[in-house]
Amino acid sequence: MPLGVSYAVTFFLFILLLLICLTGQLVRWRSKLPQWAQGVWKVSALVSQKPALRLSLVTLALVLCLFMAPLNMFFLAEPPYSSLSVNVTQLETYRLYTVPYYLYCCLLALLSCVMFQRVNFELKLILLTFALVAYEVVFLHGVAHRSDCYVLQLYGNQSSPGVLKEPKILAGVWLFIFYFTALILARQDELRCRVQFQLQQRFLGECEEIKTMENLNHLLLQNVLPAHLTSEFIGKKHRNQDLYSQSYECVSIMFASIPDFKEFYSESSENRDGLECLRLLNEIIADFDELLSKPKFSGVEKIKTICSTYMAASGLGNISPTESKKDSDGNYSHLRCMVDFALALIGKLESINTHSFNNFKLRIGINHGPVIAGVIGAHKPQYDIWGNSVNVASRMDSTGVLGKIQVTEETALVVESLGFSVTLRGVVSVKGKGELTTYFINTDRA
Numbered sequence: 001m002p003l004g005v006s007y008a009v010t011f012f013l014f015i016l017l018l019l020i021c022l023t024g025q026l027v028r029w030r031s032k033l034p035q036w037a038q039g040v041w042k043v044s045a046l047v048s049q050k051p052a053l054r055l056s057l058v059t060l061a062l063v064l065c066l067f068m069a070p071l072n073m074f075f076l077a078e079p080p081y082s083s084l085s086v087n088v089t090q091l092e093t094y095r096l097y098t099v100p101y102y103l104y105c106c107l108l109a110l111l112s113c114v115m116f117q118r119v120n121f122e123l124k125l126i127l128l129t130f131a132l133v134a135y136e137v138v139f140l141h142g143v144a145h146r147s148d149c150y151v152l153q154l155y156g157n158q159s160s161p162g163v164l165k166e167p168k169i170l171a172g173v174w175l176f177i178f179y180f181t182a183l184i185l186a187r188q189d190e191l192r193c194r195v196q197f198q199l200q201q202r203f204l205g206e207c208e209e210i211k212t213m214e215n216l217n218h219l220l221l222q223n224v225l226p227a228h229l230t231s232e233f234i235g236k237k238h239r240n241q242d243l244y245s246q247s248y249e250c251v252s253i254m255f256a257s258i259p260d261f262k263e264f265y266s267e268s269s270e271n272r273d274g275l276e277c278l279r280l281l282n283e284i285i286a287d288f289d290e291l292l293s294k295p296k297f298s299g300v301e302k303i304k305t306i307c308s309t310y311m312a313a314s315g316l317g318n319i320s321p322t323e324s325k326k327d328s329d330g331n332y333s334h335l336r337c338m339v340d341f342a343l344a345l346i347g348k349l350e351s352i353n354t355h356s357f358n359n360f361k362l363r364i365g366i367n368h369g370p371v372i373a374g375v376i377g378a379h380k381p382q383y384d385i386w387g388n389s390v391n392v393a394s395r396m397d398s399t400g401v402l403g404k405i406q407v408t409e410e411t412a413l414v415v416e417s418l419g420f421s422v423t424l425r426g427v428v429s430v431k432g433k434g435e436l437t438t439y440f441i442n443t444d445r446a
Contacts, residue, residue, distance in 0.1 A: 010068050017061055020044050058116050059123065066131045069109035070138050073102045079149045096150035099143065103171045106135050110178045114185045121190040125183065132179045139171035147171075225375065225383050226301050228317050245374035251315040252338035253371070253390050255397035256345055256364045258284070261308040264358070281308060284352055284360075291344050299337045303385060309397070310345070313385055314338045316373055335368050335411070336418045342366060342405050343443060364405040365396025366441075368414065395430045396438065405441040412439035 020043055047053045079094045110131060113124050139147070147168040221230045229244070261281060267274040288310055291297055303311040315334030342364050349362055369389030375381045392408060400406040407415060412422045422439040430436045 006068065006071055010064060013064060014061070017057060020047060020057065055119070055123070058119055059127075062113055062116070062127055065112045066109045066127065066134075069105040070102050070135065073098065073138075073143060076146075079146065094146075094149070096146060096153055099147055099150050099167045099171075103139065103167070103174065106131075106171075107174060107178045110175070110182050114182050114189065117189045117193060121186055124186040128179055128182055128186075132175055135175050136172055139168050139175070144168050224381065226316065229375065229383065245372055247370065247372050248315060249370055250332075250334070250368060251313055251371045251373075251385070251389070252332075252335045252366065252368045253311075253313045253385065253393035254338050254342055254364060254366045255309055255311055255394050256288075256342065256362050257309040257397055258349075258360050259308075259363055259402065260360050264360075280356060280358075284349065285310065287348050287352060288345055291341065291348060297337060297341050297344070299334055300341045303383065312338070312341065313371070314341070315368075316385070332368070332414050332418060335366075335414055338366060338368075339405070339415060339418070339420060339441060342441075346403070346443065361402035363397055363400045363402050365393050365398070365400050366405060366407050366411060367393035367396055368411050392430075392433065392436075395433060395436075399428050399430060399438075401425075401440070406438050407441060409437045409439065412441075415441055 047057065076098065077094050079096070110128060113128055113131075116124075147166060150167055151165075218230055261277075265274060265277045285305055289302065292300055292302060299317070300312050300314045301316050303313055305311065314337045345364070346362050349360055352358070353360055367389050369387065369392075371385045371387040371389055373383070373385045375383050396406045396408065406425065407422070416422050421442040423442060425438045425440055427435050428438045
């Protein structure tokens with residue numbers, strides 16, 4: 001009867017601990033849990049957040065295991081202390097064979113301390129040491145008479161076994177062996193957990209470094225190639241003969257040059273052999289690039305700079321041929337964006353002139369039409385665009401006038417439909433194209 005009661009109480013306590021530990025895993029069924037389980041769920045959530053509570057529950061579970069191992073041995077009937085007056089057959093009624101059974105229970109209880117791998121070694125050492133001392137006292141003193149009677153039952157009064165065959169002595173030896181075995185296993189578990197933690201931290205650190213390097217490579221590649229092409233080159237191996245290209249039905253192209261800079265540039269000692277001139281040009285180009293960071297000009301892509309000429313295009317990007325054709329049929333938002341960008345460049349250069357006491361003027365040429373975009377080169381790749389539309393835009397710049405934006409007749413009609421005012425310049429002789437009628441875009445809208 002005491003055995004059943006004690007094990008029933010212990011079973012109930014272990015079930016309660018198991019519910020507290022596992023209820024937090026049933027998040028998706030939280031709304032379906034009964035009212036009493038909701039309270040257990042809250043306790044489980046609190047335990048998952050508080051390391052001190054988790055350690056307390058582990059300690060409670062270990063103490064229960066260590067305490068329950070020899071508990072029921074104290075409820076057994078004790079044989080009389082006068083072994084000479086007791087018949088061997090009468091000793092069978094006291095169930096003396098349970099002495100080795102409770103020894104095995106105590107040994108298993110010692111090993112249970114090793115099962116909790118996340119518990120630190122110091123706590124295991126304290127629990128195992130207290131358990132060893134308590135068990136040694138129980139077997140060498142508390143149930144020593146019961147052990148002697150068990151020896152009498154086995155061997156009788158005629159013969160006496162060796163010292164190591166006595167259950168109380170054997171229990172003490174086995175307890176020490178399992179105690180040191182449990183300590184060795186606990187120490188190995190802690191060392192393994194420490195190594196695993198260090199490896200995990202190193203792995204997380206390396207992953208963070210890899211992620212940082214990927215972000216840096218992504219940013220560096222975005223400074224060389226357009227944003228929609230970075231995914232094509234990051235993480236992919238391209239052979240030297242591989243070519244990336246894409247055709248666009250309608251793209252706006254702009255060339256903006258500063259012809260006055262050639263006269264301004266000189267390699268005199270006052271300019272530190274031209275270094276100060278290049279420094280000013282770099283400031284101008286950097287201010288032009290800064291305009292591209294505005295959301296208004298997100299569709300403009302800088303292609304390259306050729307000496308003091310700034311080349312850009314709009315209408316490029318990760319779009320399908322169908323969308324590009326639709327854009328070319330009637331929606332010229334890319335051309336509107338390019339004209340606004342050209343006007344912004346003129347205003348930016350005027351601001352630079354005010355601060356640097358110069359009088360630079362932009363000469364801008366704009367055209368729109370089909371182009372082919374691609375990346376050339378395996379090392380230091382260069383993104384560029386090709387086509388007749390690009391050549392015409394370059395000619396609009398080279399044959400243009402300072403402070404003016406020159407466009408072809410076809411582009412002028414589209415620009416005028418977008419709300420800009422244009423002024424006829426006349427017929428201009430263009431190299432390789434013959435005579436072309438060109439227009440100037442006014443800086444103010446009609």
